[in-house]
Amino acid sequence: MPKLWNATVETHRQAVREAILDTAATLVAEHGLSSLNMSQVAQSAGIGRATLYKYFPDVDAILAAWHERQIHSHLEQLAEVRQHNDGPARQLEAVLETYALIAHSHHGGAEAAQLHRGRHVGHARQHLIDFLTELIQEGAKAAVFRSDVAPDELAAYCLHALEAAAGLSSRAAIARLVKVTLAGLQPPLPAGESVERTTAGSG
């Protein structure tokens, strides 16, 4: 797939690299994660096996690079979504919903992402956590989120909870998941103001 000699050497190498990642992702989506091998990637990418070894030392490295690229792309999406909303509450809601949709749509590719968390302890995933942590901290300062739990713990909670989106089928179900997850971030009632509402009984 990568045209020979795109222009300069550098851009060419980059193009080949990208093509390799795309190919690997496709193969994983088609034949599963465990059956991915260097020979197959090389053949599908239309390059020699030896050449492939000049780009990546092994399958793990390919998957790691692919995962890194994915996370980076998602981070950009999330950052943009954040910009388009005002206030920590709305921002977080929009960001979480977007993340849930991503988790849902990539539930095929998530297979690899899962793996990665196990292998490399996701140094890439940390960026996501950091991004959410900062957002939640803002909200905690503004008292729209709870402050009795550290922001980074809440961020990890969100990320994990929203991965349940991979197993959901409808868009509405994802919205509900986001709502429930957000409920976990609400400041707790200050003990004494317990839940006793006879005004509107629900189901």
Add this chain to the structure above:
Amino acid sequence: MPKLWNATVETHRQAVREAILDTAATLVAEHGLSSLNMSQVAQSAGIGRATLYKYFPDVDAILAAWHERQIHSHLEQLAEVRQHNDGPARQLEAVLETYALIAHSHHGGAEAAQLHRGRHVGHARQHLIDFLTELIQEGAKAAVFRSDVAPDELAAYCLHALEAAAGLSSRAAIARLVKVTLAGLQPPLPAGESVERTTAGSG
């Protein structure tokens, strides 16, 4: 490791099977998931490679069986914990805390569990979901949990959220995670009764 001819053939085969699973789990914990292979398992278990193939067709099957055994064991723990508590609210809290502790302690072996979710779509995991679903449904009927979201969706949410426990370090952090997760299950305030409490500000 499995003593030759424990007594009857059946018990012997069972003992060997268990030994294989134990060996595999140990190897995964030591050398990682991807490097696990039939030859290694056979050698470490002290049985012939051909013999191993008479118990399991491939590495995946071993991991699947191991995972199944794990889940089964966890379910027993959770069921027992539930019995020792009264009322949906306390029961769920105890169950979730136990699950979080399990997720935390098995965060090494979780590597394999993760994999499995990808491979077999965890038919074993469904048992866990079912168990939680039923418990949550009880609570929803009693109006201690929200009923605007289906119990099975809430169950999936809980399971995913609590897996964040694997990345936590302290027992206290796990308790906080459980608290936050449970907060997501609370019945929503019936719109209008929004959060405005000047009584006790939380710094």
Add this chain to the structure above:
DNA sequence: TCGGATAGGATACATACTGTCTTATAAAAT
């Protein structure tokens, strides 16, 4: 336009894991 540097393809090689099969031995079941 020529030549060094770099990218690539093809191939060979030793190693390792796979899945199946065969042979021979020892214990269990009847």
Add this chain to the structure above:
DNA sequence: ATTTTATAAGACAGTATGTATCCTATCCGA
């Protein structure tokens, strides 16, 4: 005692790995 069953050990072909060599094609600077 005889048959069934479980096992170890080894052979086998097929395949993936990681490395190395050889040769060609393109780019870039002189």
